[in-house]
Amino acid sequence: MDMDKPILQLQGLRTEFKTGSGWVTAVDDLSYSVNAGETLGIVGESGCGKSVSSLCVLRLLPEPPGRISGGEIWYGGEDLTKVAETRIRDIRGNEIAMVFQEPMTTLNPLMTIGTQLCEPIMKHQGLSRKDAMQRAHELLQLVRIPDARHWLKGYPHEMSGGMRQRVVIAMALACSPKVLIADEPTTALDVTIQAQILALLKELQDRLGMAVIMVTHDLGVIAEIADRVVVMYAGSKVEEATVEDLFARPRHPYTHGLFRAIPDIDSITSSEGAPTRLEEIPGMVPALDAMPSGCPFSTRCPFVIERCLAERPILEEKAPGHFAACFRELS
Amino acid sequence: MTISSTAAAVDQSTSPSLRSRFAKNFARFLSSPLNCFSLGLTTLLFLLALLAPVIAPYPYEQINPANSLSPPTWEHIMGTDQVGRDIFSRVLYGARISLSMAVMTIFVGLASGVFVGAVSGYLGGVADEVIMRVVEIFMSIPGIILALALVAVLGPSPLFIVLALSIRRITQFARVTRGAVLGVKALDYVAACRVIGMSNVRILFFHVLPNCIGPIIVLATVLMGNVILLESTLSFLGLGIQEPTPSWGTMIAAGNELLTFAPWLSLFPGGFLFLTMLAFNLLGDGVRDHLDPRGASVI
Numbered sequence: 001m002d003m004d005k006p007i008l009q010l011q012g013l014r015t016e017f018k019t020g021s022g023w024v025t026a027v028d029d030l031s032y033s034v035n036a037g038e039t040l041g042i043v044g045e046s047g048c049g050k051s052v053s054s055l056c057v058l059r060l061l062p063e064p065p066g067r068i069s070g071g072e073i074w075y076g077g078e079d080l081t082k083v084a085e086t087r088i089r090d091i092r093g094n095e096i097a098m099v100f101q102e103p104m105t106t107l108n109p110l111m112t113i114g115t116q117l118c119e120p121i122m123k124h125q126g127l128s129r130k131d132a133m134q135r136a137h138e139l140l141q142l143v144r145i146p147d148a149r150h151w152l153k154g155y156p157h158e159m160s161g162g163m164r165q166r167v168v169i170a171m172a173l174a175c176s177p178k179v180l181i182a183d184e185p186t187t188a189l190d191v192t193i194q195a196q197i198l199a200l201l202k203e204l205q206d207r208l209g210m211a212v213i214m215v216t217h218d219l220g221v222i223a224e225i226a227d228r229v230v231v232m233y234a235g236s237k238v239e240e241a242t243v244e245d246l247f248a249r250p251r252h253p254y255t256h257g258l259f260r261a262i263p264d265i266d267s268i269t270s271s272e273g274a275p276t277r278l279e280e281i282p283g284m285v286p287a288l289d290a291m292p293s294g295c296p297f298s299t300r301c302p303f304v305i306e307r308c309l310a311e312r313p314i315l316e317e318k319a320p321g322h323f324a325a326c327f328r329e330l331s
Numbered sequence: 332m333t334i335s336s337t338a339a340a341v342d343q344s345t346s347p348s349l350r351s352r353f354a355k356n357f358a359r360f361l362s363s364p365l366n367c368f369s370l371g372l373t374t375l376l377f378l379l380a381l382l383a384p385v386i387a388p389y390p391y392e393q394i395n396p397a398n399s400l401s402p403p404t405w406e407h408i409m410g411t412d413q414v415g416r417d418i419f420s421r422v423l424y425g426a427r428i429s430l431s432m433a434v435m436t437i438f439v440g441l442a443s444g445v446f447v448g449a450v451s452g453y454l455g456g457v458a459d460e461v462i463m464r465v466v467e468i469f470m471s472i473p474g475i476i477l478a479l480a481l482v483a484v485l486g487p488s489p490l491f492i493v494l495a496l497s498i499r500r501i502t503q504f505a506r507v508t509r510g511a512v513l514g515v516k517a518l519d520y521v522a523a524c525r526v527i528g529m530s531n532v533r534i535l536f537f538h539v540l541p542n543c544i545g546p547i548i549v550l551a552t553v554l555m556g557n558v559i560l561l562e563s564t565l566s567f568l569g570l571g572i573q574e575p576t577p578s579w580g581t582m583i584a585a586g587n588e589l590l591t592f593a594p595w596l597s598l599f600p601g602g603f604l605f606l607t608m609l610a611f612n613l614l615g616d617g618v619r620d621h622l623d624p625r626g627a628s629v630i
Contacts, residue, residue, distance in 0.1 A: 006488050032562065058525075058526060060522065060525055060526065064456070089528045089529075089530065090528060090621065091528070092526055092527060092528035093526055093527030093528040094528060097526065097527070098526040100519050100522065100523060100526075102519050104521075105519040106519040106520050106523045107518075107520055108524075108538050108542070110541050110542055111538075119524075119527060119529065120528065122529035123527070123528060124527075124528065141589060168523070170525070171524075172526075172527075173526065221587065304379045318584070
């Protein structure tokens with residue numbers, strides 16, 4: 001597959017939610033693309049629209065109260081926001097798969113692991129139950145569940161969180177999807193299991209050549225797995241760069257603030273006096289229905305100038321392949 | 332990536348077969364003496380009803396005017412009624428009628444109520460509002476009045492009695508199922524089902540409903556007793572099972588005027604009715620405690 005041609009492309013996606021006081025915008029003019037074999041990280045704090053935008057790709061946004069009010073999602077020549085319900089159902093789990101945050105509740109407690117794994121295989125590939133079981137067995141081996149044959153007959157409650165997340169990943173990979181959306185797949189797991197799952201995802205991606213969209217609030221996860229990063233703030237993209245560029249030189253004050261908010265073990269222990277206070281981004285994300293008219297980050301930005309309050313900065317290429325929505329040049 | 336296999340191997344546990352799981356659960360259920368009692372009693376009642384033609388010493392409609400209103404004797408252990416029919420045989424056949432009608436009523440109520448409730452809860456939105464308002468309209472009419480009115484209009488045939496009794500059950504099952512579906516629907520694995528491209532019908536009936544079965548079973552058990560009582564009430568009021576087919580309600584009503592003179596006429600069918608109610612209510616409580624140890628009430 002052509003590595004440079006985007007397999008999935010969002011263009012100006014806009015979603016809204018109905019609230020008591022009318023429609024509020026949750027995702028505002030979001031565009032990104034992901035190529036085959038590439039890992040795109042989407043990072044941002046809770047409520048910035050990163051999960052909502054990824055749900056839109058599979059048209060899983062609960063409607064009502066939500067709705068996609070604009071933009072296009074291109075996948076292989078089709079606009080996923082417009083295709084028929086039957087077509088999107090064929091795509092779900094077959095060509096674009098998704099892994100959720102909470103492995104403890106993503107499996108049906110009443111069904112054996114094997115039966116659940118067979119569901120997408122039988123639906124999308126039309127295999128018989130026997131062949132599907134065989135495939136389920138291979139999948140469990142693929143995600144390194146020991147004694148896979150035994151676990152086919154096991155129930156989710158007998159598994160630990162890490163094992164369940166492996167099963168969930170196996171289920172997502174069942175039909176060899178071209179795009180895998182992982183929505184905070186490691187947030188509910190402890191750090192050692194987190195490292196294993198990330199390594200597993202990376203290995204499987206190399207082997208299967210799929211595109212991965214990793215949605216997370218954890219910059220550590222991004223550093224470990226992503227090739228390119230989209231930083232979201234209050235529903236829109238504020239910065240996009242390769243992971244090396246972003247970590248070397250963040251060009252948006254928000255990204256800058258995020259990095260400074262990561263505790264640094266040296267600065268805490270080296271100073272002889274009291275430990276230094278952890279840096280934070282002052283203030284709160286403005287409510288979706290009370291966005292400032294200028295730059296959405298202007299209320300919290302340490303580099304704010306007058307222009308930021310009046311005018312909304314658009315995304316511009318600050319360096320080759322490095323985009324940021326800011327009027328200022330950060331050094 | 333070798334760490335992963337060792338880490339996962341540690342928490343490997345044996346998964347017992349479904350059969351031994353069931354046996355273990357059942358043994359736990361029977362560990363309470365009260366559950367043993369209620370389950371034993373209901374089983375006994377069903378056996379008596381099933382085997383009525385074998386156990387009953389006389390045909391239930393056989394009259395013997397020469398031996399009318401005989402108190403309990405060795406020939407007629409529960410005595411005879413005004414026309415000399417054997418009360419014991421009639422009580423057994425009455426159990427047959429009562430239990431079979433209750434089972435049918437519960438079946439109709441459960442099948443339609445669960446369907447309505449599941450669809451309502453799963454769809455949500457306007458459909459849910461409309462369905463639930465209709466259900467509430469039916470719930471606002473007292474059950475016995477609704478049943479009386481229906482039977483009075485349609486006629487007291489067993490089929491119509493079942494119909495009249497099940498309308499209220501439908502609403503009860505619908506509400507309980509809807510509540511359970513609302514809870515299960517919000518769980519992540521339902522979203523996961525959508526993610527793999529499953530149709531709504533399949534998600535609802537294969538993934539959501541099986542996880543709602545607990546409260547539905549409890550409701551079905553508890554309602555068995557209620558329905559038997561309601562059917563007896565209808566019969567007592569003369570709008571239920573008609574003579575000469577025996578029903579506990581009609582028998583109690585028939586003995587009512589002779590209560591001081593020949594109490595066995597009402598006493599034995601009444602006693603059976605009481606035991607049946609007791610058995611099913613205790614069983615319902617037991618099942619509820621077993622399925623939900625936290626003790627939340629479902630009705």
